[in-house]
Amino acid sequence: MFQHNIKQANQLMRSAIPLMVKLDIPPTPYNYGIWYEYASNKNPKLNQVVDRALRRFGSLPAFVSKELFHEFLLPEEHKHAQRQGSALKNLTTSLGDETTTVSSELAKFNRTLRDTKKALKNANDATQIEQVALLLDQGTFKANQAIETFGRSLFAAQEELATLRAQLSDAKKNTELDAMTLLANEKGFERSLFTLIPHAEDDLTLLLIDIDNLGEINQEYGKKAGTSLIRYVAKLLLGQLPENGFIARLNGGRFAMLLSETELGIASQLAESLRNDVSNQKIRYKNTKVLLRQVTVSVGVATLFGDESPTELVERAQHYLLYAKRSGKNRIAHHE
Numbered sequence: 001m002f003q004h005n006i007k008q009a010n011q012l013m014r015s016a017i018p019l020m021v022k023l024d025i026p027p028t029p030y031n032y033g034i035w036y037e038y039a040s041n042k043n044p045k046l047n048q049v050v051d052r053a054l055r056r057f058g059s060l061p062a063f064v065s066k067e068l069f070h071e072f073l074l075p076e077e078h079k080h081a082q083r084q085g086s087a088l089k090n091l092t093t094s095l096g097d098e099t100t101t102v103s104s105e106l107a108k109f110n111r112t113l114r115d116t117k118k119a120l121k122n123a124n125d126a127t128q129i130e131q132v133a134l135l136l137d138q139g140t141f142k143a144n145q146a147i148e149t150f151g152r153s154l155f156a157a158q159e160e161l162a163t164l165r166a167q168l169s170d171a172k173k174n175t176e177l178d179a180m181t182l183l184a185n186e187k188g189f190e191r192s193l194f195t196l197i198p199h200a201e202d203d204l205t206l207l208l209i210d211i212d213n214l215g216e217i218n219q220e221y222g223k224k225a226g227t228s229l230i231r232y233v234a235k236l237l238l239g240q241l242p243e244n245g246f247i248a249r250l251n252g253g254r255f256a257m258l259l260s261e262t263e264l265g266i267a268s269q270l271a272e273s274l275r276n277d278v279s280n281q282k283i284r285y286k287n288t289k290v291l292l293r294q295v296t297v298s299v300g301v302a303t304l305f306g307d308e309s310p311t312e313l314v315e316r317a318q319h320y321l322l323y324a325k326r327s328g329k330n331r332i333a334h335h336e
């Protein structure tokens with residue numbers, strides 16, 4: 001965000017403001033941020049989501065612009081770092097103050113325009129017209145000044161955000177990593193899910209993959225062998241992860257794979273291929289060189305449906321996973 005110099009920033013403000021006026025968008029800091037970014041056309045994903053919201057609601061409801069602001073304009077990792085929270089709050093507050101100034105100057109300018117129009121109607125000599133022109137000139141100057149000050153504030157926010165983004169991304173890496181497998185952990189999975197769902201259109205699929213009988217494997221070969229098996233399966237799943245996929249270990253021998261822009265049919269084929277692949281492995285525990293008995297996984301597959309929430313999607317995938325386990329394990333299950 002805000003990767004522009006002051007001149008560009010001012011030009012963008014001038015493009016953003018008429019758009020906001022046309023669509024009757026309230027002048028909040030969130031909205032200024034969103035429409036500034038929208039006018040810059042630098043973030044096609046944001047523009048897509050805004051266009052979709054406009055088609056759906058005819059305007060940009062406050063709750064949507066707040067969400068978009070946090071998702072696209074602030075580093076989303078801030079949710080995970082308390083320390084940086086107050087810095088972001090200060091940044092938003094200072095932009096908010098500037099917003100109030102710019103809006104009141106624009107409101108004044110609006111009044112000036114109205115008065116000028118009236119005065120011009122009644123003006124009947126050159127002196128009166130000259131006075132009206134002077135009034136207009138003063139109003140334009142002040143409104144212009146306010147826009148330029150706001151543009152400078154946005155420019156100053158750029159560097160602050162860049163520093164915060166770097167700090168927060170370091171913090172995030174540590175809190176969302178599963179130390180055992182080096183995949184994302186449950187927290188990372190949740191963040192990814194919450195980020196992907198608003199942009200998905202019934203084509204985001206979740207695979208819940210669970211190693212079968214891990215408890216028995218632990219008992220038979222020892223817990224260390226079980227842990228080593230979890231790492232082995234993690235590597236195998238990662239090796240088959242498609243480009244548009246995301247994988248995390250949730251707990252024990254349970255993994256979640258999120259596949260963007262992947263409908264049920266394709267996702268089920270991948271689930272079946274993963275299941276088949278695991279069941280065909282000959283796995284030897286490296287510490288004792290013992291060959292483990294056949295290792296299998298069960299998979300629950302669910303594709304996002306209508307206005308489903310993240311929790312509902314996970315619950316449906318869990319339901320199918322349970323169904324696969326109850327139907328004898330080493331199988332996949334999904335809705336028809």
Ligand SMILES: Nc1nc2c(ncn2[C@@H]2O[C@H](COP(=O)(O)OP(=O)(O)OP(=O)(O)O)[C@@H](O)[C@H]2O)c(=O)[nH]1
Pocket residue numbers: 210211212213214215216218222223224225226227228230251252253325329
């Ligand atoms: N080795 C190892 N075992 C773990 C770890 N975390 C959880 N487990 C074990 O994984 C097992 C998970 O149990 P469940 O998922 O209920 O059942 P399961 O034995 O895998 O059997 P099904 O899921 O019904 O196929 C438990 O026995 C846990 O002790 C871990 O980090 N390492």
